[in-house]
Amino acid sequence: MGNTRKLWLGLLVLLIASFSVLLWAGGEIFRAAPPMPEKVLAEDGRVVYTxxxxxxxxxxxxxIGGMQLGSIWGHGGYVAPDWSADWLHREATGVLDIWARRDGGTASYAQLPAEEQGALRSRLQEMMRANTYDPATRTITLTQDRVAALSNVAAHYESLFGNDPATLELREAYAMKQDTVDTVEHRRALTAFFWWTAWAATTERAVEGETLAPDKAGVVAKKVTYTNNWPSEPLIGNTPPPALWVWSAFSVLFLIAGIAILGWHHAVSHGHGEEPHK
Structure with a gap:
């Protein structure tokens, strides 16, 4: 078999393998995509978002420019924040502050002793990671405390994307113009979209067959969220899953191995093609 034919055969094998991986990954993404609810409800039945x-x-x-102004799920510009991560952190700290005031007798979560903070973090993770999406009714149900925190975060974003003097410095830091979104209705709708992206980032996937087996100590590991535990957020237990480290290491090693094979092939081919010196 000639060298040219071998190269074409190698290219064909590489293309088949590459597209097979792409098709498999695309199927997994579709299978585990976050659902779009018809309604988001509070526990008392009140409609939060549709x-x-x-x-x-x-x-x-x-x-307004989409990913040119900040990012969603890590994709976009980085002058303004990642809105999914920013919303998630604000909502989480908002819930913790509500609990600290009501149950801990302090003005904020940060003022609680370390032990009480740990207890509240565990409680927060259980609440925010729970998947309350009902496929039958296509609704998501939120606790009253979470709705209260959500409302405060939404008010912040409505202020930020408007012309409120209270958030002027933030707009300047994020390179945002006054009235980035010029109507109240559209600003409120924008908060619904940001909330949904944050919900997907903190909610564990409800995919059949994903329940993880307990380890030797009997502890069942958390399932990953719809965004594979991205962004990192210790408050709600968003840390990189083990599979991420495995695939990252595999990708780097595969790249290095590929470069080494190309270098070896180049050296061998040129070595055979050289004429001996007379």
Whole structure:
């Protein structure tokens, strides 16, 4: 078999392997994609957001430049924050502060003793990572405390994307113009979209067959969220899953091995092609 034919055969094998991996990964992404709810409800039945709110918010986000202004799930510009991560952190700290005031007798979570902080973090993780999406009704149900925290975060974003003097310094830091979103209705819809992206980042996937077996100590590891535990957020237990480290290491080693094989092939081919010196 000639060298040219071997190269074409190698290219064919590489293409088949590459597209097989892409098709498999695409299927996994589709299978584990975060659901789009018809309604987001508080425990008392009050409607917090609707699907129309979330989809309108996505359109508003795209109309103001989309990923040129901040990022979603890590994709986009980095002058403004990642809105998914920012919302998630603000909502988590908001819930912790509510509990600290009501149950701990302090003004904020930060003022609690370390032991009480740890107890509240465990409680927070259990609440925020729980998947309350009901496929039958296509609704997500949130606790009253979470709705209260969500409302405060939404008010912050409505202020930030408007022209409120209270958030002027943040707008300047994020390179945002006054009235980035110029209507109250669109600002509220934008908060619905940001909330949904944060919900997907903190909620464990409800995919059949993903329950993890307990380790030797009998502890069942947490399942990953719809975004594979991204962004990192210790408050709610978002840390990189073991599979991420495995695939990252494999990718680097595969790249190095590929470069080494190319170098070896180049050296061998040129070595055989050289004429002996007379």
């Amino acid at each position: 699907r129309a709110d979330i989809e309108t918010g996505r359109q508003v986000w795209q109309s």
